[in-house]
Amino acid sequence: MAWIRKDERTWVQKLCANVLSQGPLPKHVGFILDGNRRFAKKLSVEKIEGHSKGFEKLADTLRWCLDFGIREVTVYVFSIENFKRPPEEVDGLMKLATEKFTKLLEEKDKLMEEGVCVQIIGDWSLVPPNLRKLMAKAMVMTRHNRRAKLNVAFAYTSRNEIARAVESLHWGIKNGDLLLEDFSEDLFAQSFQILPSQPLDLLIRTSGETRLSDFLLWQSSESVICFDDVLWPEFTFWHLMATIFHYQINYLSMKKLKFSDKTVSRNSDREIRQKNFIEKLRNDKWNMLENEAGLM
Numbered sequence: 001m002a003w004i005r006k007d008e009r010t011w012v013q014k015l016c017a018n019v020l021s022q023g024p025l026p027k028h029v030g031f032i033l034d035g036n037r038r039f040a041k042k043l044s045v046e047k048i049e050g051h052s053k054g055f056e057k058l059a060d061t062l063r064w065c066l067d068f069g070i071r072e073v074t075v076y077v078f079s080i081e082n083f084k085r086p087p088e089e090v091d092g093l094m095k096l097a098t099e100k101f102t103k104l105l106e107e108k109d110k111l112m113e114e115g116v117c118v119q120i121i122g123d124w125s126l127v128p129p130n131l132r133k134l135m136a137k138a139m140v141m142t143r144h145n146r147r148a149k150l151n152v153a154f155a156y157t158s159r160n161e162i163a164r165a166v167e168s169l170h171w172g173i174k175n176g177d178l179l180l181e182d183f184s185e186d187l188f189a190q191s192f193q194i195l196p197s198q199p200l201d202l203l204i205r206t207s208g209e210t211r212l213s214d215f216l217l218w219q220s221s222e223s224v225i226c227f228d229d230v231l232w233p234e235f236t237f238w239h240l241m242a243t244i245f246h247y248q249i250n251y252l253s254m255k256k257l258k259f260s261d262k263t264v265s266r267n268s269d270r271e272i273r274q275k276n277f278i279e280k281l282r283n284d285k286w287n288m289l290e291n292e293a294g295l296m
Contacts, residue, residue, distance in 0.1 A: 029202045
C-alpha cells in the first residue's frame with residue numbers, strides 16, 4: 001500500500017471541496033490516529049490488522065490533504081507510552097513500521113514528484129537500529145522537497161520533545177554557544193525539530209476520545225481542536241471536510257487572538273548567537289542522520 005495514493009475523489013467530492021476551498025484553509029493539520037485497536041475488535045480480527053488498516057487510511061488522508069492545499073501534516077503514529085503495551089503488539093507495530101518505511105523508500109520517485117518532505121519526530125534512541133536506519137534514509141532522501149511536509153511522530157510525546165529541547169539548550173550554554181539571557185520562546189521552539197514547522201492550525205483526534213495524549217502540547221496552544229467520534233480506519237473524505245468547516249467557523253475568533261509583538265531584527269549579538277546555535281544544532285542532527293543512514 002502506497003504512502004500517497006492517486007486522487008480518486010468523485011466529481012461530487014471535488015465540487016464540495018472546491019466550494020469549501022473558497023474559505024480559509026489550514027496550512028498545518030495534526031492528526032491523532034485513534035481507534036485502530038477498537039476497529040480490529042469491531043471486526044474480530046488481530047490488533048495488528050487494525051493498525052494496518054489505519055495506515056491505509058493515512059495514505060488516503062494525505063492525498064486528500066494535498067488536494068486541499070494543506071501543505072503540512074503531522075500524524076501521531078506511535079507514542080512512547082505505547083511501549084507499555086503487550087510485547088507481541090509492540091513487536092508487531094515495529095515490524096509494521098519497518099515494512100511501511102521500506103515501502104516509503106521504494107516510492108522515492110512518487111515522493112519527489114509530489115514534493116513531499118518527510119520528517120520523523122520523536123526519541124530515536126527508543127527505536128530499533130534497523131528501523132532508525134530506514135527513518136534516517138527517508139529524511140535525508142526527501143530533505144530538499146518543498147511542496148508539502150509530512151511529520152511522523154514516532155516514539156514521541158510532547159513532554160519528551162520539550163525535555164530534549166531543554167537538554168539541547170543546556171549543552172548550548174555549557175559549550176559557550178549561548179548565554180543564559182539568549183533564551184526565548186522562539187529559540188526554544190526552533191530547537192524542537194530539524195526542519196522547522198508552520199504553526200499548527202487544526203488538530204484532529206478520532207475515536208471519540210477528548211484528550212491530547214501528550215501530542216504537540218506546545219504547538220497546539222492556539223490551534224482549533226476537533227474531536228470526532230469516528231474510528232480512524234473509518235475516517236472519510238467527508239469527515240475531513242467537516243473538520244475543515246469546523247476550522248473555518250472558528251477562524252475569525254482565532255485570528256483575533258493571534259497578534260505579533262516581534263520587533264524588527266537588528267542583528268544584535270544575542271540574535272546572532274541564537275541563529276548560529278540553531279544552525280549548528282540542525283547541522284549536527286543532519287550529520288547524525290547521514291551517519292545513521294550509512295551515508296558517511
